[in-house]
Amino acid sequence: MPVHTRIFMRLAILLLLFYLMIAWQISGAIQVVFSDYLTESRVVSLTLISGLILLPVIVALSYARGKADTLFLRRPDITIKDYFLTFPFWMGLVWVAEMLPWIVLIFLLSGLFKLLPLIRPEFWLEIKSYALLVLAAFYLLYVPFRAIRDTWRVRLKTLTAQIPGLPAALQKLRLVFVSDLHVDRYTQQSKLQKMQQHVAKFGGDLLLFGGDIVSAGEYYIQQAVTEMCSTTSKQAHIAVMGDHDVWANPERIARGLHSGGFHFLQDEHHLVEYDNCQILITGVTYIYHQKPDKAEITTLMESAPDADLKILLAHQPGRLLIELAAKYGYHLFLAGHTHGGQLLFRPLGYPYAFARWEGKFYRGLYEIRDMLLFVTNGVGLTMAPIRYQAPAEVVGIEFRGK
């Protein structure tokens, strides 16, 4: 069973437990608020859970029967089953993730009120039940609305990089950064068009691509390479390898991007001349499959030619790479990989995503000594066919002196 499927199955088991717990609480709340309907609400909850959790059951059965290769998820095109099984499963997961912190908070408050009898137990039970039902109804509406909106849209995220001692000529430079295109069965053509429109609108001098052009297999490589190569900038196009590129066909992707006009950097430096200034782009292959060690990165960075602006481009924002890039005077580090979380939650206001397990630097802008690190949300999707509170983006960067 591939690693993504194993993670998915573990998530499904956890999800089932949480569903049962939440369903129990909500049906209890229905009984309090509406004075009855306990049995009916438990039957409805269990029916809904069975529907939402059907996808992992089908996946498990396919593996058990040795028929995983014929599973609809492996088909090149989206099918009706996705709308009835895949999307509801992931929407359900987001709904549970949004509900859980509130339920934990309600439990904690219940404990507190038992210890300190400030409110009559019957009154607290009523408040608790109303709160649970309002929250459940709110997230039942908000989660699909927000997920559909964030899955379809592509934003143009602009930022100004303030670089110490930047020559005046480079303050006119405009750079576009795109990553994690992940062309696959869930990719809408309109989304790729929006990505290209944003790049054209921003009008960058340089176009940098952070890897993961497809999600898996070879079926979409040609389309993905064609789309990426018809995304243009004025002066130079530079790309690096992503994890999914290696799992798909790294040679074919590198060859395709190269023949489409990209400099495909694999632990290499590339100099671009801009208005009598030198811009260095160092492209590092930093992925699960291939992570250069400290000595290798040091050797690469020590061999970097002098430049007025030094940019590091890598797929993963690895901690070692970040530390060494800051040490060796890079001004800007651009990475993707984490999709800005892709499914981003804000339990009680604090942002959290599963991608946090990958490391501290998983979304947005960070300042590491004199270096700026930007980790983009990217464009496409991994594993979950939806985005939530982490929309796809094209990053447009302008430069200023400091």
Ligand SMILES: [Fe+2]
């Ligand atoms: Fe990715």
